[in-house]
Amino acid sequence: MAGKGFGRWTVHGDGRGLAPGAVVAPDERLSWPATIGIGAQHVVAMFGATFLVPLLTGFPPATTLFFSAIGTVLFLIITAGRVPSYLGSSFALIAPITAATASDGMSSALGGVVAVGALLAIVGLVVHFAGARWIDIVMPPIVTGAIVALIGLNLAPTAWTNVQAAPFTALVTIAAIVLITVLFRGILGRLSILLGVLVGYATAWIRDEVDTSKIGEAAWFGLPEFTTPTFEPALLGLFLPVVLVLVAENVGHVKSVSAMTGQNLDDVTGRALFADGLSTVLAGAGGGSGTTTYAENIGVMAATRVYSTAAYLVAAVVAFALSMSPKFGEVIATIPTGVLGGAATVLYGMIGTLGVRIWVQNRVDFSDPVNLNTAAIAIVIGIANYTWVIGETRFEGIALGSAAAIIIYHVMRQIARARGTSQEAASPASAPAGTELNRGEPQH
Structure with missing residues (x-):
């Protein structure tokens, strides 16, 4: 499916209601009021994490938000509107940015971010022109499913930390999301996360957990703070390995969207990698955190x-407005930790489950010990956030889990074939189209 290109959407049905089980495709939209509501949910989903990275690294949050908005629009344009995605702050860059800033200052860390983006863009160009087949061979469904699952499950401790800050408020938020999902039909049910956050916020307000002291001090309008990068070759070893994580995250995202929408998006994988690389270059060039x-x-x-x-697009516009309005940004920043923890519990669990969905849709055979070991080891590494430090370079759960999934699968598969201990037919490399799954045809 070639798509109509970004900016040309067909209104789904009457644009106001959604039948049970109905799906709104990437090149469709609901009415603008409903679309704005969905976009607001995306802002809520990305805001806490996107703000958290610059807060942890010492980068200006408004600048990071500004470049995430610009990067998202570029991503949508470059992928021709076929891959719905928000480009938020990458957690994979926290460690190298922190180390580089401590040793050589913020500008040198920005140089590392630019280098990561440039290499990712090059990988994207190679994939686009040479084809994504080599990525598919390296990352078959057992591997991509494991990577998607461990990305979501790796975030679980973050959700738990936030929940611990206000357990009752977090529980109310989770309960509200769950109940709204099943109590209401149509668009209200689809807005369960946003409405659940509002219920949680009201609960936090009643319990005096909302701090509004900074809202009055903030200006209504103001430009973000921009900083130019400097390049220290000695620091590149800290940053360039992060490209492996970003490739895994982008490929996992494309395959997740493919699985959810029933559209084969392999041909746009290179564009997605290039777009994220370009976005990361722009962010590093102006003082923002790298994106993913x-x-x-x-x-x-x-x-x-x-x-x-x-x-x-709505989410990007809202993010851009937030970056230009310190006061509005402070209002959003008053969302209590407990509320974010409740919403994150639901969202991160859904991400992990989507990895399982890739396995199910591709009929991955877990009676094969190669597949079983690949998934088992990678997911434990991701959940436990195994860490490996080489000099000043630090590899954590997502990077190590992704690498483990790839290495274990291919080493075991080659040995099994050489020894004749595995007779399993080759699995399909990409998530199949929904039409094939709906017909129930076996995948070869």
Whole structure:
């Protein structure tokens, strides 16, 4: 499916209501009021994590938000509106940015971010022109499913930490999301995450957990703070391995969207990698954190079954406005930790489950010990956040889990074939189209 291109959406049905089980495709949209509501959910989903990275690294949050908005629009344009995604702050860059800033200052860390983006863009160009088949061979469904699952499950401790800050408020938020999903039909049910956050916020307000002291001090309008990068070759070893994580995240995102929408998006994988690389280059060039396709927003799509890229355009516009309005940003920043923890519990769990969905849709055979070991080891590494430090370079759960999935699968598969201990037919490399699954045809 070639798509109509970003910016040209067909109105789904009457644009106001959604039949049970209905899916809004990337090149469709609901009415603009409904689309704005869905877009607001995406803002809620990405905001906490996108703000958290610069807060942890010492980068200006408004600048990071500004470049995430610009990067999201570029991503939607470059992928021709076929891959719904928000480009938020990459957690994979926290460690190298922190180390580089401590040793050589913020500008040198920005140089590392630019280098990561440039290499990712080059990988994207290679994939686009040489084809994504080599990525498919390296990352078959057992591997991609494991990577998607461990990305979501790796975030679980973050959700738990937030929940611990206000357990009752978090529980109310989770309960509200769950109940709204099943109590209401149509668009209200699809807005369960946003409405659940509002219920949680009201609960936090009643319990005096909302701090509004900074709102009055903030200006209504103001430009973000921009910083130019400097390049220190000695620091590149800290940053360039992060490209492996970003490739895994982007490929996992494309395959997740493919599985959810029933559309084969392999041909746009190179564009997605290039777009994220370009976005990361721009962010590093101006003082923002590097970007990546956001797993948090996959959770929103899984919950709403609305994959319209129009909703992501709304989210980007809202993010841009937030970056230009310190006061509005402070209002959003008052969302209590407990509320974010409740919403994250639902969203991160959905992301992990989407990895399982890739396995199910591709009929991955777990009676084969190669597949079983690949998934088992990678997911434990991701959940436990195994860490490996080489000099000043630090590899954590997502990077190590992704690498483990790839290495274990291929080493075991080659040995099994050489020894004749595995007779399993080759699995399909990409998530199949929904039409094939709906017909129930076996995948070869």
